[in-house]
Amino acid sequence: MSGVAAPRTERAPLLELRAVTKNYGAVRALNAVGFSLAAGELCGIIGPNGSGKSTLFDCCTGLQALDAGRIVLDGTDVTGWPMNRVARDGRMLRSFQKASVFDTLSAEENLVAAGQMFAFPGVASTFSLGAGARTRLAELRARAAELIDLVGLAHVRDLPAGTLSYGQQKLVQFASMLMPRPKIVLLDEPLAGINPVLIEKIATAIAEANRRLGIAFVVIEHNVDVVMGLCRRVIVLHQGEVLADGSPEAIVNDARVVEAYLGG
Template sequence: MPRGQVGGQTPTGGRIVTSGERLLEVRDVSLRFGGVRALSNVSFHVEAGELFSIIGPNGAGKTSMLNCISGRYRPTEGDVLYKGGSLLKRSINDRARLGIGRTFQNLALFGHMSVLDNILVGRHHRLKNNLFTGMAYWVGGARTEELAERRRVEEIIDFLEIQHVRGEPAGTLSYGLRKRVELARAMAIEPELILLDEPMAGMNLEEKEDIARYVVALNQEFGMTIVMIEHDMGVVMDLSDRVIVLDFGKVISAGTPDAVLADEHVKRAYLGEDDETLDALAAETGEPA
């Protein structure tokens, strides 16, 4: 398929943002829950075409940051801009229509529905006929439209190599396959920006390699800009163009993977100062500790 397209369709989202231009910008975002401050004055930007990673210890605010971008949370302070326009007044559905997709750390599939139907859910915002009335009758445009959407979904199923489970209830699948189905549903939105919350968590080495291959393809072949949370530092250092590190809701480091890995603040807060740990990571990534 052409770069920047899924199933031959150009993703939605208004004006086209070219590679190297800012697609997403987070400006001084703070998030509080009562007396708990989850994020404190977080700022960063993501350029179109980047694979951008957010790392940090558990409880650092990483998922809270993705929730602010995707619309599940509204920042207490600050702003989130997409293609130069604020997202604060945009609903979750609006953000999907603009071209923002995401996966979840805790799987959010419909377990009783088939794999195919779970992925079709990701296409609902693209339908011209009303989902609850127009598609209930197999006549005219509604039928033509549904057949076209099913073809798009089949292309995604082929890409992620889940043809053999396409008709199975999602809740009966192995954890690794359910992770692929969740990625497929996010792809079905045809996003320009896709937010991946720990896409490789809980997987064995072979499953991680598969997902890493798909993530690289989404970025390099499909042209999707990716913001990824991931704890596997080898994966982060191998795949990322740039990285930020959160600790207690604050950015403590930002830059290229090499620069972040060498940052003393990161070593203390996240990687630990144990020489054997750092040596092992350096050997894995090919960079000096």
């Protein structure tokens, strides 16, 4: 085990899925899926197309309602919470597919803006003035600087985000997501359609955020080599069920996983 700095004060799981079942009409996308994640875990989810990976995130974040089962986040039963309530709660965040940044703001200002929107949603962000707001802004700036450094963008921190490469914009977006100090972040194919150099940079950013900030990540990814290199635990979904759950070594040597997904 590497030296993870995140303090563990309680034994309760950070995220617990209890027999989660989700149907789309006649299609059973998830069938009694159950597992739990501890604080600070870095867990990959792999499985064939249509095996239910994205649906799992949809159910955790309130985008889809469950047909059966419970979702417990950090001791709070969040089953049935709508998506905006889960997002506003801030403990569990989910990535968006597209890299979208504020073009005219600098890389670092993008992060500050993300933090502002989270702290003062809606019009409140425009009117948050006074000493309290200034202190809060200083905190956001310090956090932004720390995260810009963590994702390796210190050399472009003051450039307008619109002038950055696609990869750098993805890193800005990733760092922005960490501004509200989530405990767990769900990433649905964060590396899809990007070149190998960038894959390495984003994988490194995930690993560093996990190691230095203690944030737990769940990463859906088809690139098995990347998953096995990045994650300490891998869950394999197959036809809406957990086929295997273990260390990368155990997974690649599991005959059922090889047959169902990895190929013989």
